[in-house]
Amino acid sequence: MIFVKISTIVFILFLSFIGFIEAERSYLSPNRKPHWKTDDPNRGPFFGQPEQVHLSYGGDPSKQIITWVTFDDTVDSVVEYGIGKLDLTVRGNASLFVDGGAGKTARLIHRAIITNIEPGRRYFYRVGSEYGWSNIFTFVGLQERLNGGYRFAVYGDMGNINARSLGKIQRLAQDGDFDMILHVGDLAYNLDTSDGTYGDVFMRQIEPAAAYVPYMTVVGNHEYNYNFSHYVNRYTMPDSDHNLFYSFDIGPAHFIGFSTEFYFWTNYGWDQIKNQWNWLIKDLEKASKNRENVPWIVTMGHRPMYCSDFDGDDCTKYESIIRLGLPITHAYGLEKLFYKYGVDLELWAHEHTYERFYPVYNRTVYNGTASDPYRNPPAPVHVVTGNIAFWNPKLKFLQDTTEDSFWLIKDEHKPYDRNDLKQLKKHGYQVPFDYRHPDDTHYNHRSSKL
């Protein structure tokens, strides 16, 4: 008897240790008995209402993943859906996420996958269980647009306070102006704040966009608390149990989402840098072999390699860690890796600016040709788009609308080679060590905690 008791205690301690240190999901058994289940038939879950409904791309256009939250265990996780009517049903499962904050808030994260989606058809759906249903939302089966391609909204650093672009994003998503949203890190400032209530507010605020088009995410520095567990648990990226690094194909493009944060939050373990590095190589190898079908390779990571503001962040340093790798050893530097596999486009955020770069490699900017530098460039193109404006009194945005538009055109997608390097050297110039963008007059300090 006593022996059993002691081992039970040890077991429970062990479980709760895993629960908030390891950034893992703990899926619940479909045959579980919920804590509220008693002989009293009047007892049900106290909070069975679903909320924070959002879509994510299932890895091919025929699949949508739907994720939502309840604050108590509803046991069942149901999606009712269909074209024009809700005549189909799919069941998913749930994981229990106990927040690392003092309140130890429990959230049930429900996930289900709709398959066999027909391209171009509008689907209706609602989620929940007999203890509560969501509103009815809609999405359109993904397909190439009439004028070609897919449209993405790409941004980082939004937050739930003063999210100036939120209304526009919600409206455009509902109107079908884009097919997918890519949020490149720094989601809610922070998902975990105040026992995760900030995260709940954020997830409710994005629902009017994210319940209509897939909302794809990358982890940022603001997701770092409790070993990124809010990020791991609240979202569902395809073929991944953690969302920290993953990839998917859509149309002619292979997208890779990865964590720049492993390089900076090494208190959670150094091995994550290596794990991700090995995964990146494997994924890039696979994508390289498939370029005939899916020619473009696009990466998404939160902290950029390059930026021309002056706030002291990694990208302002001559030896950026993301670009060149760990100090001294230069292990796991991402610029060389992405160059080696001929990555076409690299999307970043973190700096609260918008910057589109000329093709660049090894701080050599390819700007010097008579023709368009974006036609068959000899190096990847970087775009930093952390301009969504989480409010900070130090930052001043021009109030007129700025539009940027450019075409990146390639006749062939392949690893950059000797000839590319020669072109780059011939027509490029080295960015000097102390370079600073002449327009950066309002962001004038070297230390920032954004």
Ligand SMILES: *[C@@H]1O[C@H](CO)[C@@H](O)[C@H](O)[C@H]1NC(C)=O
């Ligand atoms: C729940 O679903 C996820 C995603 O489909 C899957 O990876 C996981 O194994 C499932 N867990 C259980 C307990 O069924």
Ligand SMILES: *[C@@H]1O[C@H](CO)[C@@H](O)[C@H](O)[C@H]1NC(C)=O
């Ligand atoms: C953080 O989570 C990862 C899994 O995502 C795990 O490998 C690592 O050991 C965890 N770190 C700590 C300090 O618990």
Ligand SMILES: *[C@@H]1O[C@H](CO)[C@@H](O)[C@H](O)[C@H]1NC(C)=O
């Ligand atoms: C990168 O540029 C530096 C400085 O010009 C040069 O010494 C180095 O050889 C270059 N590295 C590569 C891989 O081209």
Ligand SMILES: *[C@@H]1O[C@H](CO)[C@@H](O)[C@H](O)[C@H]1NC(C)=O
């Ligand atoms: C390329 O950049 C250099 C350095 O800023 C500048 O002097 C040169 O005029 C630029 N060339 C073109 C074609 O823009």
